[in-house]
Amino acid sequence: MTELDNKKENFDKILIKDFFASSVIFITGVTGFLGKTLLEKLLRSCPTIPLIYILIRAKKGVTLNERYKNLIENPVFDRVRCECPSSFKNIIPLEGDISAPQLGLSKQHCAMLIKKVNVIFHVAATVRFDEPLKIAINLNTRGTQELIRLACKMINLTSFVHVSTAYSNADKTEINEIIYKTAVKPEIVMDMCENLNDEMLEIIEQLFLKKHPNTYTLSKRMAENIIMQNEINLPIAIVRPSIICAAYQEPFPGWIDNISGITGIMLEISRGTIRSIICNDKFIVDVVPVDFVVDTLITAAWHTAMQHNKNIKVYNCVSSTINPITWKNFGELTRKYAIKLPTVYAMWYPGFTFRTNRFIHNVVSIIFHFLPAFIADLILNLRGKRSIMVKIMRRTERSANTGEFFAINEWRFQGENMRRLINAVETTDGESKNFNVDITTLNWDLYVKRCILGIRQYILNDDLDTLTKARNRMSKYVKNLN
Structure with missing residues (x-):
């Protein structure tokens, strides 16, 4: 009987904190806004996690240790430094590149992850809407494929949580918690991006986009299709957040570290420099605070392990379904x-x-x-x-x-899986206080x-x-x- 089999026997009785207390974690995209907020919450709320491996891409003139040092010195970790500073010792940074073969990891590091990892959080992505097709596909689609290939070899994997976007199917008006097939197979698009020149790709990009607003949503949908092809082999959850904004409560109310999207518009409104915005103000704006998204990722990992099967669960992590605001x-x-x-x-x-x-x-x-x-x-x-x-x-x-x-x-998002997740968390012993996934508790004012x-x-x-x-x-x- 493997270590994984031993865990499965008692999964139904395991609380969220206890589940992570015996889980080795691997996180991609940890230097981004969502990734670092996820790492902070895991360190602070589950300080007994044995190990957290984090993938960090090398930058010219900056070493892995320097990038890691810059990461943990970020103000987002101030509470961790105060409340549980010893939890930092559980982090092991690994140099790699999400779009490279085997994630750019050494053979030694690959072997180590294959043997030890129980939970994967795949957060890495380019979130820029104006990326050329080649870059978006390489990072968001091919990167997911490379991680899937590595995960399929992991002998003790209990959960794989993939961060997608609620707008991965923006060409539809009603979006269920299912994976929608693309008209063109992701492998064909990846092959084109690898072999065609930039001029040809610009032409093809417009053909592929159709009703997609940008290469980000398209590449994320392609990534979901990559996951669907591996449904039998892995215990996967796909979390689709809508527009991620500042924290509601954790780690600090209002915590934000970028000015992309709505945050940038709010910034310029507060400065009085923006007077006109193209928008249908009767429509619902679908915003989710980053701490709700983080708690959804963590509880989705736990919930996936509890279910003892490898059916993909998709969670539309949105506010419009149960707590809308125009x-x-x-x-x-x-x-x-x-x-x-x-x-x-x-x-x-x-x-x-x-x-x-x-x-x-x-x-x-x-x-x-x-x-x-x-x-x-x-x-x-x-x-x-x-x-x-x-x-x-x-x-x-x-x-x-x-x-x-x-x-x-405007879109209508179905949310039955999210409701089940909320219920599962609320029925645990006091866990809903530590991991809030119920967006109805958010007061918009x-x-x-x-x-x-x-x-x-x-x-x-x-x-x-x-x-x-x-x-x-x-x-x-x-x-x-x-």
Whole structure:
């Protein structure tokens, strides 16, 4: 009887913490926003995990140890350093590349993972919407294939959790918790990306995309199809989060470390630099806090092991199904707290309009976005300072353009598997307090407030002791408007 067989006999009685206390973990994508937040939660909530192997890609001029040191010095781990600093000793960084054969791992490291790993969290991906097809496929699709091949050799694997996206099937309006087949097999697309030149791939990219908004969602759907082909061999769960934003509670309310997507738009709203956004404000915005996603990943790994079978479970990790909020309401809350909790870096009074008329939007954008930015840069130049405002506006415009598809469309996500997961966690002894996967517990007003505070603290490095100064400046903007 193998070690895995011994575990299976008592799986039904194992709590989440106890399950991870006897599990060796392998995580990809640990340097990204979601990956590092997942690592933090595992270290803090399950400090007795025997080993956590993390895959880190080498960078030119930066060693593996240097990248690892930079990772664990991130503020996201402040609570771990305070509450359970000894848990860091359980981490073993491994140099590799998710898109390389055998993940770029040495034969020795591959053999070690094959022998020891019980749980895989596959988080690594390029989340850029404007990646060329070749890069997106290599990282998101081929990378998944390489990890699947390695996982198939693991003799004690109990769970493989793959992070996809709720929009991997964005060409559909109603999305069930199933894997939808692609019109073209992933192997054919990967072969084309490997053998065709960039000019040919640009032509093919448009043919493949069709109703997909970008190469990210397409490559993620291809990755799901790679997983479906290996359904018989592995205990896999696919978690599909929608738009991942700042933390609701953990590790800190409002924790965020990037300005991509909605976070970047909220940042510029709080600074008063964005006045018009292409969006149908009657539609539902599907946002999930990063800590809900992390808890879903952790509990999905546990739940997959408990079920004693290798049927793929797909979890649509979304808010719209059971706790929806419209773009209009989300926007109103953002403006409300941008005014109540202003930043000293605000350029003007926060105010914007959601609109679907592109011509009017373009006119407003020129007059109220780029013209003021150009004038501000002229003033900065005259003062001998670096001009940055036009650059910021271009970045914001790009971010808004890449996210526009999700602001003018709406989807209906089925969530029966998520409901079962919520019930499974709630029926354990007190585990729902440590691992919250029930999005109905989220208060949108409080969440948006924490998002604005998180942007202020973690992105702008603007502590609350500047609040009085910021409010005084905001009152001057109001007088100017009057």
